[in-house]
Amino acid sequence: MHKQDTLRLHPDILFRAVPPEGVLVDQRIPSVMVINESGLRMMELIRDKGSRQAVIDALMEEYDAPAEVIRADVDAFLDDLRNRDMLS
Amino acid sequence: MLDIRNLAGNTAVSRGEPWGDREVVLEFAATVFRFHGLSGAQASRIEKRYGRVVSETVANAEAVHTQVCKAPLPVHSDPLRYSTNNLYTPLTLHDSAGLEVEGFGFQARIDLTPDFHGLLWGEDEALLARSIVFENYLRTAAAYAALRREGLFLHSAGVVVNDKAWLFLGRSGAGKSTLSRLALQEGAAVLSDDANILLPDVRGCYRAGPVPFAGELGDVNRDARQDYPVAGLFWLEQSDRPACLSMPPAVQWARVMACCPVVNVDPHRGGALLSVLEKLLRQLPMRVLRFRKDQTFIAIVKSIEEG
Numbered sequence: 001m002h003k004q005d006t007l008r009l010h011p012d013i014l015f016r017a018v019p020p021e022g023v024l025v026d027q028r029i030p031s032v033m034v035i036n037e038s039g040l041r042m043m044e045l046i047r048d049k050g051s052r053q054a055v056i057d058a059l060m061e062e063y064d065a066p067a068e069v070i071r072a073d074v075d076a077f078l079d080d081l082r083n084r085d086m087l088s
Numbered sequence: 089m090l091d092i093r094n095l096a097g098n099t100a101v102s103r104g105e106p107w108g109d110r111e112v113v114l115e116f117a118a119t120v121f122r123f124h125g126l127s128g129a130q131a132s133r134i135e136k137r138y139g140r141v142v143s144e145t146v147a148n149a150e151a152v153h154t155q156v157c158k159a160p161l162p163v164h165s166d167p168l169r170y171s172t173n174n175l176y177t178p179l180t181l182h183d184s185a186g187l188e189v190e191g192f193g194f195q196a197r198i199d200l201t202p203d204f205h206g207l208l209w210g211e212d213e214a215l216l217a218r219s220i221v222f223e224n225y226l227r228t229a230a231a232y233a234a235l236r237r238e239g240l241f242l243h244s245a246g247v248v249v250n251d252k253a254w255l256f257l258g259r260s261g262a263g264k265s266t267l268s269r270l271a272l273q274e275g276a277a278v279l280s281d282d283a284n285i286l287l288p289d290v291r292g293c294y295r296a297g298p299v300p301f302a303g304e305l306g307d308v309n310r311d312a313r314q315d316y317p318v319a320g321l322f323w324l325e326q327s328d329r330p331a332c333l334s335m336p337p338a339v340q341w342a343r344v345m346a347c348c349p350v351v352n353v354d355p356h357r358g359g360a361l362l363s364v365l366e367k368l369l370r371q372l373p374m375r376v377l378r379f380r381k382d383q384t385f386i387a388i389v390k391s392i393e394e395g
Contacts, residue, residue, distance in 0.1 A: 014358045016366070021338035025345060025362075030353045032342035 005053055007046045007078070010088040015043050026086065042077050052078065104157025104209050107216070113151075114226070115143040116312050117285035117297040119233050120151035121226065123208075130156070130217040137219065140312040141300045152233050154206035154225075161195060161211050178224055182354045189228060194221040200232060200357075223301060230285065230299060231350040235357060238364050239287035239294075243347040245303075246279030246296050247271045249389060253296035253316040255284060256377065257347045258324030263379065265304040267324065270385040278308045279316075283349075286318060286368065294318045294368055318372055320392065327378035330387070332395025340374040341365055 009015060014025040022040035024033045035043060041062075045055040052074065059070045081087050106125030112134050114121045120143065123134070135142050170176055170191055178191030186199040194210040208225050210216045231241035245256040245264035256264055268281035279296060282303025286294045297315030300307070323335060323343050335343075344365055345352050351361055375395065379388050 012355045014362060016341070016362050018338040018341050021336060023338050023341045023345075023362075025352075025358065027353050027355045027358055032345050034336070034338040034342050 005051045007050055007052055007055070008088050009047065010086050013086045015047065017044065024086070026084070038073070039077065042074065104155070104159045104207065107156060107158055107213055113143045114138055114141045114300070116141040116300055117230070117234065117239075118287055118315065119230070119237075119285075121229060121233075122151045122153050123156055124153065125156045126217070127213055130213060133214075133217040134222060137222075138300050140307065152204050152206070152229055154208055154229065156216060157207065157209040158211060158213070159195075159209040161193070176220075180228075180350075180353070182356050184356050187228075187232075187354065189225070191224055192220060194225065196225050196228070198229060198232060200236065204233065204236060227283075227299075227301060228350050231348070232357075234285050234287060235351050235360060235364065237287055238367065239285060240344075240348055240364055240368065241283060241285050241299070241350065242344070243282070243349060244284050245281045246284040246298065247385075248277040248279065248316055249319070251316060252319035253279060253284070254320045254322065254392070255286075255296060255318060256322050256324050257343060257374070262324040263326050263381065264324060266381055267379065267385070267388065268303075268305055268308065270383070270388070272305070272308060274385040276385060278305070280309060281305045287315075288367070289317075292367070292371075294371060321369075321372050321374035322377040322392070323374055325376060325378045326381065328380060329378060330380055330383060330391045331376075331378045332392045333376045333378070335374055335376050337369065337373070340369050344369065344374060 012027045014027065016023050017040055020037045022035045022043055024035055042055060045058050049055050049058060056071055056074050059074065060067055063070060107130055108125065108127035110126040110128055110131035112123045112126060112131050170178055178189050181188045185201055186197065189196040193212055193215040194208060196206060196208045198206040206229060210221060215221055234241045242255065243257065245268045247254050247268060256267055258264055265281045268278045272278050279298040280303055283299050283301055284296045285299055286296050289295050295315040296318045298309040298312055300312055348361060351357055377392060
């Protein structure tokens with residue numbers, strides 16, 4: 001369970017949508033990562049909504065998938081970002 | 089982190105004593121770099137090294153001014169202070185107004201706002217004019233000068249085909265110098281096998297010009313001030329099956345950004361860099377060029393044109 005609901009990208013992380021994918025730039029390393037279409041949508045929601053629950057709610061409206069699947073996907077994505085120290 | 093002296097702001101250029109009263113003006117990629125406060129020996133060395141781009145006639149063009157000063161440097165005991173992955177890497181500290189750089193035998197401050205000006209100082213007269221100091225500083229200044237004009241300093245090989253520039257990017261060892269050598273052997277003009285500067289013209293179309301920093305092949309371009317419209321960007325891969333293929337847009341971004349040294353690690357200018365990439369890649373989508381080292385350049389050109 002993620003207790004921290006507020007989401008904000010670390011200031012050294014740049015994100016840009018390049019449909020159908022996206023680019024995440026970590027200027028501390030430096031490294032550039034390409035994220036797929038699902039990752040792009042989650043990054044847009046993290047940027048625009050700023051909270052885990054809001055991201056999950058938005059995805060539940062957009063995708064015809066069980067809530068637990070969406071929740072698990074979002075948490076896995078957030079875990080990945082946290083492991084890379086990309087969230088502040 | 090860095091113990092670079094605090095020289096932020098416009099007062100930077102007034103600090104330190106000049107080495108002399110000589111000025112050297114370098115002009116390349118439609119940019120003028122003026123260095124003030126040089127001694128005669130420093131000016132001679134720089135003019136000799138960069139003779140092709142030394143300018144005698146530029147008077148009123150917008151220029152990047154750098155004051156060169158003498159000042160003691162802090163003593164450090166860490167022999168690896170300027171080493172990253174076994175490569176010489178000056179330390180850089182970015183801020184909203186510009187950056188500070190510290191390397192072997194020098195420190196520098198570059199202010200980007202409101203005007204672009206720099207201060208380069210050290211305690212060894214000869215060392216300051218040598219490539220390990222001067223060229224490192226000039227590369228940094230050139231990268232920021234290009235970004236300031238919505239352009240890029242791009243690690244790439246630049247080859248001129250039918251009066252248009254094709255730029256070849258790639259990892260170390262991908263074949264930039266090999267491809268440049270093939271082009272030279274078959275009579276094509278090479279801008280540089282190491283780095284080129286891209287700048288938009290008045291219509292926003294990108295043009296490529298060489299920089300005076302020699303790559304593996306040395307100074308190969310015929311005219312250091314001649315630029316050409318960019319006709320294509322290619323990501324080099326060596327392969328037994330030559331081909332020219334499209335590339336996913338986000339991968340193009342990642343690849344080009346990785347080839348923008350100096351500015352691609354600046355968090356204060358990251359947004360500006362991404363904006364330039366967006367403009368460039370919308371205009372010139374990058375493709376993958378798979379080639380064999382035993383191909384002729386004409387065959388490589390043909391594979392691009394057929395791709």
